Amino acid sequence: MSIDPAKALIDVDEATRRLRVSRATLYAYVSRGLIRSERQAENGRAHLYALADIERLVWRKTRARKPAGAAATALSWGLPVLETGVSQIERGMLSYRGRPIGEFAEEASLEEVAALLWGVSDEPFSEARFDPAGVAGWTQLVALLETESPVDRAIALMALMRRVAWARQLSAVPGLNEAKLVQALGCAATGLALDTRLPMHEAFAQAWNAPDAADVIRRILVCSADHELNTSAFTARVVASTDVDCCTVLVSALTAFCGYEHTGVIGLSRALLAAARRGVDLDALIDEAQAGEKPLAGFYHRLYPDGDPRAAMVLSRCRIIPEAPRLIDTVERRTGLRPNIDIALVIAEAGYGLPVGAAEAMFATGRSVGWIAHAAEQRASGIRIRPRASHATLAPD
Numbered sequence: 001m002s003i004d005p006a007k008a009l010i011d012v013d014e015a016t017r018r019l020r021v022s023r024a025t026l027y028a029y030v031s032r033g034l035i036r037s038e039r040q041a042e043n044g045r046a047h048l049y050a051l052a053d054i055e056r057l058v059w060r061k062t063r064a065r066k067p068a069g070a071a072a073t074a075l076s077w078g079l080p081v082l083e084t085g086v087s088q089i090e091r092g093m094l095s096y097r098g099r100p101i102g103e104f105a106e107e108a109s110l111e112e113v114a115a116l117l118w119g120v121s122d123e124p125f126s127e128a129r130f131d132p133a134g135v136a137g138w139t140q141l142v143a144l145l146e147t148e149s150p151v152d153r154a155i156a157l158m159a160l161m162r163r164v165a166w167a168r169q170l171s172a173v174p175g176l177n178e179a180k181l182v183q184a185l186g187c188a189a190t191g192l193a194l195d196t197r198l199p200m201h202e203a204f205a206q207a208w209n210a211p212d213a214a215d216v217i218r219r220i221l222v223c224s225a226d227h228e229l230n231t232s233a234f235t236a237r238v239v240a241s242t243d244v245d246c247c248t249v250l251v252s253a254l255t256a257f258c259g260y261e262h263t264g265v266i267g268l269s270r271a272l273l274a275a276a277r278r279g280v281d282l283d284a285l286i287d288e289a290q291a292g293e294k295p296l297a298g299f300y301h302r303l304y305p306d307g308d309p310r311a312a313m314v315l316s317r318c319r320i321i322p323e324a325p326r327l328i329d330t331v332e333r334r335t336g337l338r339p340n341i342d343i344a345l346v347i348a349e350a351g352y353g354l355p356v357g358a359a360e361a362m363f364a365t366g367r368s369v370g371w372i373a374h375a376a377e378q379r380a381s382g383i384r385i386r387p388r389a390s391h392a393t394l395a396p397d
Helices: 012-019 023-031 051-065 067-073 110-118 123-128 138-144 150-164 176-190 200-207 211-223 231-240 246-257 260-277 282-291 309-315 323-335 341-351 358-381
Strands: 037-040 043-050 087-090 093-096
Touching: 012 023, 012 043, 012 051, 023 043, 043 051, 093 110, 093 309, 110 176, 110 200, 110 211, 110 358, 123 176, 138 150, 150 176, 150 246, 150 358, 176 200, 176 246, 176 358, 200 211, 200 358, 211 309, 211 341, 211 358, 231 246, 231 260, 231 358, 246 260, 246 358, 260 282, 260 323, 260 341, 260 358, 282 323, 309 341, 323 341, 341 358
Parallel strands: none
Antiparallel strands: 037 043, 087 093
16 A cells, blocks of 8 residues: 555554554554554544654664664654754654744744854844845846746855855854855845845845735744754755855755755645635645645645644734635645645745745745754764765666
C-alpha cells in the first residue's frame, strides 16, 4: 500500500507493516500514549493511526538496532544530525531559543527576534540603514529583473551586493553587518527601496501602500524567522562551515529556497486559492490534487500533526477573503488536513491586496534571520560539514 507522506493518518495494516509488529503490539503502543489514534469516519469500529508517531518509533528502533541505517536515513526527515540552539520543533510546537513562538507572534518585531537569535541587541537595525543606491548597478539590475520572481530577483541582487559592495561595508559593531543584509534582502525580494529607518514590517506595509497589513506582515516575518534544520537552513550551515562570508551564505540559502519545498509550494498554494476564488468545484479540485505526485499544497506539515501553529498565528489576525474559509473547511472535511504557513501566506497576500509574490518576499526576508543565526552557530562550532558516502555497487549487466 502506497501512502502519501502528507497524509496524517494511516490504517492498521499499514501501521503494523511500517512498525513490523503485530496488531496487539500496535494497540499496546496506543494505550501507552506512544501513538495517537482516532476512529475512522466511514467505519466507527476501525481506527486510524498518526503517521508522524509511527515514523518516530521507527526511527528510534533504527537508531538502537542499526546505527548505520539510521545515519543513511537521517538526511531525509530522520534522526537529528546537528545540534542547534536557534530553534526547536517539539510536540508540534516551534520555539526560538527555548521560548515558544507564540510569545513573539503577539508583539515582537523581526528585529527583536533577530536580536534574540543572533545574541545581540536590536540597535544594529536602526543603525544599518541599507540604501540600494549605495550598491553600484543595483537600480539597473532591478529594472532588468522586474518580471522575475521575488526569490530569483533576490538571488541576483544579493550576488551583486556580495560582488561590489559587501567587503567595503563591513563594521565591527555586533549584528550591524547582518542587519544590513536582512534589509538588503527585503529590498531585493520586493524590488523596492524600502525605508530602512522603519521596522521591516512597517517598511513593507508602506512600500505596498497597505498600512492596515502592517501587523499581519509583522506576524509573518516573525513566524518565518526560523524552522529548525530545514533544507535552506542546512544549506546555510554547510556553506558557512567552509568559512565563507555571510552574504555568500544568504545567496546559497536563497538558491535552496527557490525550489519546490519552499517557493514552489507557496506558488501552488496561491494557485489553489485562486481556483477557489474562481468558483471551481473544490471537491473535484482536491481529488485532482491528491491524484498527482505531490501532496496537496498549503495543507499539513509532518512536524505538526495537529496543525501548523504558524498558520494559526497568522490567520487569527488576518483579513480573510470569503473563499479561504470555504477552501480550508472543505480540505479538512475531505482529508483531515489543516492549513500550513504556505496557504496562510497567500491568504494574507490576497486579503490585503498585496502584490503577487509578496508571500515569498516576506517569507524569504523573515527566514534570512534564521539563516544568519545558523551560519554563526556553525562557524562557532568549528566543524566543517563533510559527511561520507557509501559506495553504490552496480550490478553487472
